[in-house]
Amino acid sequence: MSVHPVRSRSADRRVRVQGRPVDAYPALPPEAERGSFRRVTVTGEEVLGRPCQKVTGFGAPELSALIDDMFLTMHVAEGAGLAANQVGAGLRLFVYDCLDDDGVRHVGHLANPVLSVPGPQDRRLVDEFEGCLSVPGAAKVVPRTDRAVVRGFDKDGAPLVIEGTGYFARCLQHETDHLSGRTYLDRLTGRDRRDALRQMTDRQEGVFAGRAERLARLGRA
Template identity: 65%
Template sequence: MGDVHEGFDRPGASARVLVQGQPVEGYPALPPEVGRGSVLRVTEIGEEILHRPSRPADAEFGTPELAMLVDDMFATMYIAAGAGLAANQVGVDLRLFVWDCMDEDGVRHVGHILNPVVEEDTTRGRRLIEDVEGCLSVPGATVDVARPARSVVHGYDKDGKPLTIEGFGYFARCLQHEADHLEGRLYVDRLAKRDRKDALRQMADRHDAVFAKRRILTDKLLAGRAPEVG
């Protein structure tokens, strides 16, 4: 999910933070994964990998390659100013997504999940909230989308340990948005024809500006890793 944060403008250590659903004290503005990861190309609407269900993880659990992919996805999410990113958005056919997203209570949620399954909410009177939504694979476009106010997702961490994540408000929206990606569904697929057309027009108008900003943030990330001279 995109266009929520301004790149590296993240809450400091004073904010309440949940990492993998657990409270953490003194968490840095940039997760450690960002410092280890490499920036990957973000796929865009129309590319085949975004429009089909992703492959479940199996042999990948516990491997260095999976840990590296999680790091790379965090780094890519940051330079693209996103709140969430799915593996097929970096060209990888795997049921995995990462997030760094604030909720309405000012709680910051950071983590990753593999083989996520969104718990179906059968509660009578389920509340939907319409709010603005963007996507790193539809760069520059933002449109209101109605989604449930609460979301519970079950899956596994990169080592294969079971994981359950609960989100409310904007974080619930983020979880649902990323889970949709792994089913081959973009948020624009949920829109009426006129709204979808408007989103694609926004993308065409803002595409160059979005990528210029990503280049600036990539340079900033790389500069922060450069060794000091002297």
């Protein structure tokens, strides 16, 4: 998921890491410092269109390395969230670094997430522009509920419950969709989907160039 244009991250905000408040946190998370950049898959690729498999290798170095790579890739691509199938790994895993509507920064990862949203009588749907790193350069209005809870596990198998409101709730829903083989394009009407794909065609080369420049600035080219 793309970072909201008016919600850039910084190191001096209130921060919750894996759902817990911390006193301070760097703009570039430690995972990203350790990670390597991976190519971001693009809509139409098979791995994005099929449900992901459950994570089973908790505590394995390979899982930690994948999470590190996903964090760096997300930051280079200026994302608020990134699912494993967006770097070609068909696992039920996503990472996030996203602000909610109160300015709280949420950072973490979640394996085997199960999403809960309010029922029809209690939910409030919000129409807001949404982008995706796998649909580079495009953005369309997508209705999402303004609250969400996701239950899952960290990389060592410890249980997690992550609650989101506002834009962070949107991020949790967007990333969980990815793990079921869906992008936000699947929530659009035919006309809006075609328009989003036209946007992508017109803008993706500029998006890719920007990613390459940011990667070079980090000394990872």
